Each structure stands twice: as C-alpha cells, then as structure tokens.
Amino acid sequence: xxxxxxxxxxxxxxxxxxxxxxxxxxxxxxxxxxxxxxxxxxxxxxxxxxxxxxxxxxxxxxxxxxxxxxxxxxxxxxxxxxxxxxxxxxxxxxxxxxxxxxxxxxxxxxxx
Numbered sequence: 558x559x560x561x562x563x564x565x566x567x568x569x570x571x572x573x574x575x576x577x578x579x580x581x582x583x584x585x586x587x588x589x590x591x592x593x594x595x596x597x598x599x600x601x602x603x604x605x606x607x608x609x610x611x612x613x614x615x616x617x618x619x620x621x622x623x624x625x626x627x628x629x630x631x632x633x634x635x636x637x638x639x640x641x642x643x644x645x646x647x648x649x650x651x652x653x654x655x656x657x658x659x660x661x662x663x664x665x666x667x668x669x
Contacts, residue, residue, distance in 0.1 A: 560590060591618070614641040
C-alpha cells in the first residue's frame with residue numbers, strides 16, 4: 558500500500574460514489590462505495606457509507622480543513638449509526654486506531 562495510506566483509504570474512481578479501499582491493521586481490506594455528501598477542495602470532504610443497506614451499519618466520515626496562523630488544521634471524524642452499532646464495538650475501536658495511524662502518516666508526509 559502507498560506510504561501515505563498505511564492504515565487508511567485508497568481512492569478509486571471519482572464521482573458521487575467513489576470506490577474506497579479501507580485497509581485496516583490486522584483485518585481484511587474492505588472495499589466500499591460511499592455517497593459523497595460534500596466535496597469542497599481545501600475545505601471539506603464528507604461521505605456516507607452503509608453496510609449492505611442503510612440503517613444496518615452506517616458511517617458518516619468527514620475531513621475538515623481550517624486555515625490557521627501556522628498552516629492548516631485537519632479534523633477527521635466519523636459517526637456510526639444503525640442497528641448493529643451496539644454489537645460492533647471492537648470493530649469501531651479498531652477503526653479508530655486505523656484513523657489515528659492514517660492521521661500520523663498524513664502528518665509525517667506533509668511535514669517531510
């Protein structure tokens with residue numbers, strides 16, 4: 558996998574439903590096609606993904622960029638909803654660790 562994305566998301570096709578591959582640590586790579594909700598270059602990227610059908614396990618993901626005196630602040634967040642959420646705490650915790658790894662790789666890449 559590319560150095561910038563050791564734990565993260567590799568973009569595929571563009572458009573309203575891009576193919577994304579999530580390569581989590583110690584788990585099998587998952588490919589999904591979220592719906593892009595907002596894409597403003599240099600400001601925000603938000604999408605909504607579903608497991609099988611909406612309402613079972615949904616993830617709303619956001620990358621928000623804010624100018625600061627020192628450069629740019631990136632905030633990455635994800636909100637999970639659906640009937641399976643109470644039963645997949647271990648998966649969500651693993652996803653959070655993967656996002657931390659992605660953020661660290663991105664920081665290292667941008668500061669090099």
